[in-house]
Amino acid sequence: MTGADWPSSLHLVGSKALGGAEHWLRRFAQALSEQGADATVGVRAGSAVAGLDMGGLPVRMLPFRSVWDPLSRHAVTRLVRELRPAIVQTYMGRATRLTRLPPAAGAVHVARLGGYYKLAPYRHAHAWVGNTRGLCDWMVQQGLPAERVHHVYNFVDAPRPVPPEALAVLREGLRLPAGALVMVVVGRLVPVKGHRLLLSALARLPAEIDARPWRVVLVGDGPLRRELERLAGVLGIDGRLLWTGWQPAPGPYFQLADLVVFPSRDAETFGNVIPEAWAWRRPLLVTRFRGARELARHGEDAWCVPCDDAAALADGMLRLLRDQTLRGSLVEQGAARVAAELDKSAIMARYLELYRHLLRA
Numbered sequence: 001m002t003g004a005d006w007p008s009s010l011h012l013v014g015s016k017a018l019g020g021a022e023h024w025l026r027r028f029a030q031a032l033s034e035q036g037a038d039a040t041v042g043v044r045a046g047s048a049v050a051g052l053d054m055g056g057l058p059v060r061m062l063p064f065r066s067v068w069d070p071l072s073r074h075a076v077t078r079l080v081r082e083l084r085p086a087i088v089q090t091y092m093g094r095a096t097r098l099t100r101l102p103p104a105a106g107a108v109h110v111a112r113l114g115g116y117y118k119l120a121p122y123r124h125a126h127a128w129v130g131n132t133r134g135l136c137d138w139m140v141q142q143g144l145p146a147e148r149v150h151h152v153y154n155f156v157d158a159p160r161p162v163p164p165e166a167l168a169v170l171r172e173g174l175r176l177p178a179g180a181l182v183m184v185v186v187g188r189l190v191p192v193k194g195h196r197l198l199l200s201a202l203a204r205l206p207a208e209i210d211a212r213p214w215r216v217v218l219v220g221d222g223p224l225r226r227e228l229e230r231l232a233g234v235l236g237i238d239g240r241l242l243w244t245g246w247q248p249a250p251g252p253y254f255q256l257a258d259l260v261v262f263p264s265r266d267a268e269t270f271g272n273v274i275p276e277a278w279a280w281r282r283p284l285l286v287t288r289f290r291g292a293r294e295l296a297r298h299g300e301d302a303w304c305v306p307c308d309d310a311a312a313l314a315d316g317m318l319r320l321l322r323d324q325t326l327r328g329s330l331v332e333q334g335a336a337r338v339a340a341e342l343d344k345s346a347i348m349a350r351y352l353e354l355y356r357h358l359l360r361a
Contacts, residue, residue: 003036007086007355010107012042012076014064014094015049018246019188020272021091021114022049024131024154030055031155031348040083042076042095064094067121073098080105087355090125097121108358115269119144127358131270132294150354155347156275156338162252170252174217174242181214181321184257184282186250186273187264189222194263194287194307199228201263201313203235209321214240216261219253221246254280259320259327262286266307271295274302275342278334283327285316301333 011029015022025041032039033055043049045061060079063072076099080088089110090096096111111125113135119142122128127148130136136151162170176182187193195218202216218241225243232238247253254260260277268289274296277284284302286292287309296302303320305312320327 003038005352006032006035006037006039007359008038008083009087009089009355010040010042010080010083010085011089011091012062012095012099013049013091014044014062014072014098015092016044016047018048018052020270021112022052024114024272025049025091026052026054027155027157029057031344033057035348040085042079064098067094067097069098073100076100077102080107086359089129093117093121096125100124108355110355110358113139116267129354132291134290134294135269152350152354153342153347154270154272154275155344156272156279156342157344159254159280160251161255167252167255170256174215174244174256176215176242176256177213179212181209181212181258182256183214183216183259183261183317183321184219184253185216185261185263186219186253186276187262188220189218189224189228191224192265192267193220194265195224195228196231197265197287197308197310197313198261198263199231199235199237200310201317202237202240204310204314205317209318214321215242216240217242217244217253217256219244219247219250250276251280254282257282259317260284261313261317262292263313264289264292264307266290268292275338278338278342281331281335283320283330284334285313285320287313297333301330301337303330 013022013025029041040058041054042060042062044064062075065072085107087110088107089112090099091112101107101109109125110127110129111122112129114131116138128139128144129150129152130139131154133151136149139149140146189195232241260282262273264287266289269291271291286296286302286304287307288304289307296304298304303316305316
């Protein structure tokens with residue numbers, strides 16, 4: 001694929017804070033830039049999203065002050081008229097609601113959904129993309145026309161390992177004990193990510209596993225942080241938890257992991273940590289939330305336990321940390337899944353095919 005293959009596109013997100021959709025837009029924008037595509041990104045002025053690296057694509061600032069803001073709607077329309085993109089792809093409800101393409105624009109409005117949201121802000125789009133098959137099936141059940149609902153998984157970036165010296169510096173900065181077993185948990189500190197369950201499970205573990213201490217590195221930030229820190233203290237495990245805050249490049253933390261734990265609750269739609277753990281060749285312990293039931297295969301590429309079951313999560317940690325052979329088997333199968341199904345080039349080819357299909361329709 002070359003830049004000439006891609007139709008021109010405008011990608012809009014109105015979020016103030018960072019989450020899964022915003023990080024996906026960053027990765028997608030960088031991939032479009034690598035392809036040489038004629039693409040522009042529109043973001044909320046002054047937002048955390050405005051500081052993300054979009055791969056050198058032009059970034060335009062828009063108000064996106066509220067979901068009903070007529071000035072923002074006018075600003076979007078004016079930008080579409082200026083750029084005349086063939087595809088306008090919106091992310092999340094605010095940008096989608098405020099994007100109303102006039103017929104004269106000649107563009108196709110694609111709304112990308114990464115969750116089971118209320119569909120009212122999305123129904124006026126021309127087509128919809130869901131990042132799991134289950135989400136697409138649900139959209140059709142909610143009345144969207146099946147022929148205009150399209151499934152495309154998220155791709156995962158190829159790992160860029162840091163050299164051993166840099167990893168040693170990171171371990172020292174985290175004050176990891178020599179020989180410690182390291183579990184890594186990546187995700188925003190919000191209810192759906194299951195951190196309360198995680199802490200309850202950790203409190204069930206012995207202080208050492210096969211004569212080795214353990215530590216948990218929590219990569220992410222969010223509104224639950226203070227509550228979770230207090231709970232860790234009550235449970236007596238605060239000395240074994242390392243809080244890194246939000247990290248723009250979490251790769252080195254995956255590289256540290258003896259085990260990646262992803263304890264989300266059932267409402268989690270996709271779960272980018274699943275393919276990220278596979279790509280980094282790290283064993284994965286995951287709860288059976290919506291996305292994991294579709295993506296992960298228990299005992300093959302991940303060890304899967306029920307949602308909201310602290311005892312099962314703790315048992316999974318013990319089993320995997322004590323069984324290096326099982327961990328190695330999960331790693332090999334997970335890496336194969338990424339190569340076969342979630343490779344960047346394959347997913348970008350799927351988007352190009354989709355854009356061309358929509359423009360022919």
